[in-house]
Amino acid sequence: MENLTLIPPIKANKTAILAFKNEFFQAGERAINGSALLDQMDYEEWLENIRRNADSQTVREDWVVSSTFLAVREQDQRIVGIVDLRHSLGQPFLAEYGGHIGYAVRPSERGKSYAVQILSLALEAAQKLGLEAVMLGCYADNMGSIKTMLKCGGVLKEEKPYIDGKPMCIYWITIKEGPVRRLIEKDTERAAEIVNHCWKTTYAGYVDPVQLGEVWCGKRSEAIKDEFRTNGLENYVFDEKGVKGILSCGKSADADKTDAFELWRIYVDPAFQAQGIGSKLLAFAEALARKRNYQEMVIWAFEKNKNACRFYKKHGYKPDITQHLGENFNAEGLRFIKSL
Known part of the structure; x- marks a missing residue:
């Protein structure tokens, strides 16, 4: 297309x-x-x-x-x-x-x-x-x-x-809705910048360094732009005097959770973290899910990403299963679930 x-x-x-x-x-x-x-x-x-x-x-x-x-x-x-x-x-x-x-x-x-x-x-x-x-x-x-x-x-x-x-x-x-709005084309560069910045600052140590290099950062940027063009996911940004965070969500792809709503991506620019932006994006995603009559949320995180795991637990998510994420990641993925 x-x-x-x-x-x-x-x-x-x-x-x-x-x-x-x-x-x-x-x-x-x-x-x-x-x-x-x-x-x-x-x-x-x-x-x-x-x-x-x-x-x-x-x-x-x-x-x-x-x-x-x-x-x-x-x-x-x-x-x-x-x-x-x-x-x-x-x-x-x-x-x-x-x-x-x-x-x-x-x-x-x-x-x-x-x-x-x-x-x-x-x-x-x-x-x-x-x-x-x-x-x-x-x-x-x-x-x-x-x-x-x-x-x-x-x-x-x-x-x-x-x-x-x-x-x-x-x-x-x-x-x-408030500071959260749909991502539009002019946001894609900024959204990709936030995602890549978070990868570099958060995942160093358990992700293959190649994944944090410029080539893979460029691939992630193109993936975000492609998602915008095809609506592969629903993408939103937190915009309060500039884009400070990005949220991607949609129907879960997990074979055992096909009736759940999944938070595929939530990143906040490190310069604006610890200001409640992540919590507002999460609350927005949960409200979307409720409006569409979903009864469960699904979120995956790196098991070694202790800050993310604490964040989800704080908001009522419970650890569910782990899964090896492949040779590029020296870490297990941990799935969190929450009933709505």
Whole structure:
């Protein structure tokens, strides 16, 4: 899967956008979600519509201020999808069903995880607007959209009949809660810096020195960037006058704990440790797990990392099992669990 970027439509996009639109029609799809009525207007009329909707002084009376973007593949500039970001829910349909974000992936590009990347980029744009949470809706049988929302941190809040009587689901995604917010692309360098700094200062002595060298630090940096692009994990940062900590979490990969929520990574810049930041990130992760009806948390730590082990025990985690972590680590991994 190639990287996408969001760009506003312009006149020069006309040929590509009309081809994008026609692909939906040829596939028998007459409605294009998140297109700001591209499926109902000619091109010039549509451009004027999204221009007017982008300004509070000219937005249509029956809509809210919104930003419409094309999701373009960086490699070849092909339009992969479209997304409409509504700045508020100050309209009955949006508050009841439509939500803050609508999006669509063109038929020929589906099944390639682009929907996750498009929604992640839309969430970044929402964060820049100052939104702290966003609402999305879809039909209850649209498993592709549901999986996308869940992968991006969605929590099911309501299931109800849509206008046509079909059941639909309403999801909310948290963007920011206090100083903890979603990691966005511009944070990746800082997040990688924190992780690598913690490895060098904490794991020296029981991790192969090669793992602490520049080559492996570079690999970890790329892994964090890749996680952001693919949403392999949910990544958050503690941002209080600058990014001071990083949290990565998601469904547990342990074969015997598939119903648990796992804290995959929690690091605080050594310059800001012992200030309660780690505890706040941990509490945030546990709150996420509870919202999603998980009943157990899982965390792995190096058994020799006494400070981390004390930290987790202090917060109610109990040692569970140990596991050798491979030839690059001169230490056992210790799993902690906690019932929620």
